[in-house]
Structure formats: C-alpha cells, structure tokens
Amino acid sequence: MIPAAFDYQRASSVDEAVTLLAESGGDAKILAGGHSLIPTLKLRLARPETLIDIGRIDELKGISEDGDTIVIGALTTHDDVASSDVVQAKAPNLAAAAAAIGDLQVRNCGTIGGALVHADPAADYPAAILADEAEIVVQGPNGSRTVPAADFFLDIFVTAVQEDELLTAVRIPARAPGTGSVYLKFPNPASGYAVVGCAANVTMDGGKCANVRVAFNGVSGVAFRDADVEDAITGTSGDEAAIVAAAECAGNGQDCMSDTFASAEFRAHLAKVYAKRALTAAVKAAS
C-alpha cells in the first residue's frame, strides 16, 4: 500500500512548522513519528496535499522537569516515556500507558504528541492524561496556549488543537505524596489497542481516599473522567466493599463502542472490571 502523492516539507523549528501550516491553508498534516498518520495515508483515509515533517526539531524532544511539573516534548517517543526514570517515579500511570502501546518497534517511533492529536478512542495515553490532569501546550500563529486535559479530547479523532496549531509539549503536574497511580488495560488480542483502559490516581489521606481521579479510554468514542466512580470512592477507606461499590458505577451513561471483538455490553462490563482492578491497585500503591 502506497500513500497518495503529497508535497513533503521539513520544518527545522516550531516557528517554521507553524508558518508552513499557515501557508498550507488547512491542507497539510504534521508528520511526527508517523505511526498513526502513515497507516492512515496508506489506507487513503487521509489524503493531505502536504506533509510537514517535524521529526528533526530537537526542541520538541525529551523529558524535563519544571519545578514539580514533568514536561514531555511532543516528539518524545513512547519508548522514551515508558523508560524514563522521572516518569516512572512521578507519573507511573503514564509510563504504564506508554509501555502498553503497540510493540517495541512502534514505541521506538511513535510519539506522545502524535498519539494525542490523533485521538484514537482506543489509544492508551488519554486515560492517564485525564487522570493526571495534564496540560497540553499548543502553538499557533498567535503564540502558545495551554489546554487542560479535560478540554482536549473533543470527539473521535478530534481534539482542541486547531488546523493551524502544533502540539508542542505535555505538562504533568506533581501529585501529592502517598498517591497511587496506575493504568491497566484489556488489550485487543490481535491489534493490542485498548478495548478498555483505566487510569486511576488515589491519594490516601488519613486513611481515606482523596483526590481520586479515574479515567477511561476505549470504552466510548472519547476518553473521559468518571465522576460517578470518583465520588463513590472518595472519603472511603478504599476497602474491597467500597471499591466494588464504586466500580459498579463505571461507565454509567456512556455511549459504549461496539465492534466485531467487543460489544457495547461487554465494554460496559469491562469498564466495571477495570475500575475495580485499577482502584485496588492504586489504593495498594498509595498505602
């Protein structure tokens, strides 16, 4: 399979990429690691006139710390996120999500920025990004702006990043001491994509669950925070009975996806199962 013909441009800086995007008039796509975009082009699901390759912009690569905040450049590969000591120590759910993506070769190429703007409903990062209350930094012709994770994922394959904007970084705020943070998934046995993935952050404060943040990807078309589960477990001791009761709320009101592998009913069931497992693991890690 060969992608349809396109013009290929290479940007050497973020400013140049933004300028090239503006000049394209909306007919360009940004090429980062290419592991979502190139398969899409090969299937002719997308036929952009121009690809703007940002793969060599060093300022977009790498993981750093800004005070207590972890800053992950858009071009940082899944493998680099998964194997980062800083991410493993301070955002273990994000490291787990990165390690759960595809396979070794895919993780060597695919980037966190590319995966987030692609916004595949079965991707692994979105639940962790939501649970971590991350901030997504995007740059456009009018400068840089920051989008809270809660406002980032708008629909299947649709995010808050506009056509003339480029995602440049993800900022992960520090979590309180004593926070358990996990991401667990039920992978499609053939593709490895998340049928259901659940990220849970729980802080144990005086023996009670606090700052609970539970989010899902794979369940419905858009990743979401599950307020019903969060409210049900908050203030409890996080014992088995409380977790079972809270997990029963998972996915309530969601329009669950259905495909040849998993029906909507099965996904709804898996959401409860994974809420229970993720909360159990997060409480244990927090204690």
Add this chain to the structure above:
Amino acid sequence: MAVSINVKVNGEAHQGSVESNQLLVYYIRESLGLTGTHIGCDTSSCGACTVLVNGKAVKSCTMLAAQADGTDITTIEGLADGNGLHPVQDAFWEKHGLQCGFCTPGMIITAVDLLDRNPDPSEHEIREALEGNLCRCTGYQNIVKAVQYAAQKIKC
C-alpha cells in the same frame, strides 16, 4: 515530489532521490536491492520489514524514505561480519529458530535491539520484545530459545 536523501545503509553511504510517498522498505528493497528485508502485512503489524534505524528497531513499511534522511540503517544483510554470522543469526541457525524463514530477518533485527538494551532478558521479556513480529510456522518456541542462546553467546 522528489526528495533528496543521504543515508548510510550497512555502513555504505547512499545518496538518492526518492518520491515523497515512497516507504523506506521499498527504498531498501527496490532502490538498493537489499531484499533481505521483507514485506509481510504492510500494515505495521507483522514486523517482517524491521530494520535498525540509528540502532533502534523500526518497521520500515511505516516510515517514509524521506524521514530516513541522515540516518544510519542496518538491514539483515549488514549484521554478519564477513563470513562470520552475527551471534543472533548464529543462534537462529543453532536453535532452529525458523522454518520458512520469511519472518526471520525481522525477528533477528528486533532481537538485536532487545539484546542491545537488555543483555540478559528473561523468557517473558523476550516474548514481550518480539510481540511485534509474527511467525506463522514455528510457534515461537525455538525463536525464544535462539534469543536466549544468543544472549549467552554475546555475554561470553
């Protein structure tokens, strides 16, 4: 649209002009004639097209040749040192890690990346690392044994 690229493949510098939509695997096979790198699924699932790009295993059906400009690429043809097989190649021979051989170049290249980052992998870690490489003949048992054998040989 033609794009000018410079790549080093198996230690040899190549300068060429590629179409912007040409995939790296086609450049390697058709422009350079290195047909040891195979095309299996063409959908980044099977791993038969895996090559090392700057030392990391990459599915060359999912990378544009233009993206590879300036990189150092190693294909299966570049692993042996003269007539001496690379330890991973030798291990696949010794442990019968192949039947039809179609997946073998990709398996070996991925195993080289694994052993480079983890010289002493457990059986589980080997199976995890090879999850992006599909074999339809052997059932993986001897492939895993071959990687274990290669790890031992490299350590000695």
